[in-house]
Amino acid sequence: MSSDVKCNKCNQVITQKILTALGKSWHPEHFVCRECGAPIKDPTFNEKDGEPVCVACFTSKYSDVCFACKQPIREKVIKALGQTWHEEHFVCNGTCNKPISGAPFYEREGKAYCKDDFEKLFASKCTGCTLPILDKAVIALDAKWHKDCFKCKKCNKAITSDTFAVEDNKPLCTACTA
Structure with a gap:
């Protein structure tokens, strides 16, 4: 049994310089990009189906493209809303x-x-204070109110009963109508 190391590309015995990458051995001149055939000399390269791919070919053929800037994504990919994004381009539209x-x-x-x-921009606004309603709302007088904002026009106390009167389209508690 021979212990000679063979080149992954040409299957010939490697007798001089040896390059080891992707768990295989190569003549240095045979370690080439599977896409363009150019020798890979940079320490940084990519892999596709167990074969080396230069950075330029990998970027142009296999990298996702950012929905926002239309450029290849070489780092972390964000997948959201059915699109791919650079991390820094997936931002709030508000x-x-x-x-x-x-x-x-x-x-x-x-x-x-963002929340x-x-x-x-989109939450219902309280008729009393105009701030967003994030919890249960009181619906009265064809409007939505925070529970604490639905107050009597005269005494300014929160109306908690189902019965109230109306004056100038503002609520009045039963105590102030008597």
């Missing part, structure tokens, strides 16, 4: 424009939003 990779986000019409911007 007012903050902050990266939201790795954070919970909300989707509306195919766009991503704060989503609430500011």
Whole structure:
């Protein structure tokens, strides 16, 4: 049995310089890109189906393309909303424009939003204070209210009963109508 090392490309015995990569041995001049055939001399290269691929070919043929900038993604790929993104380009479409990779986000019409911007832009607004309603709402007088904002027009106390009066389209508690 021979212990001679054979080149993965030409299957000939390697007698001088030997290059070992991808768990195989090669004549240095036979360690070439599977796509363009150019010798790979850089210490950085890629692999496809067990064969070496130069960085340029790998980027052009196999890298995902960022939905935002249309450039190849060479680092971490973010997959969201049916698209691929550079980590720094997957950002909130609201007012903050902050990266939201790795954070919970909300989707509306195919766009991503951070929690704060989503609430500011799309949550129902309270008729009393105009802030977003993030919990249960009181629905009265054809409007939505925070529970604590649905107050009597006269005494300013929260109306907690199902019965109230209306004056100038504002609620009045039963005590102030008597």
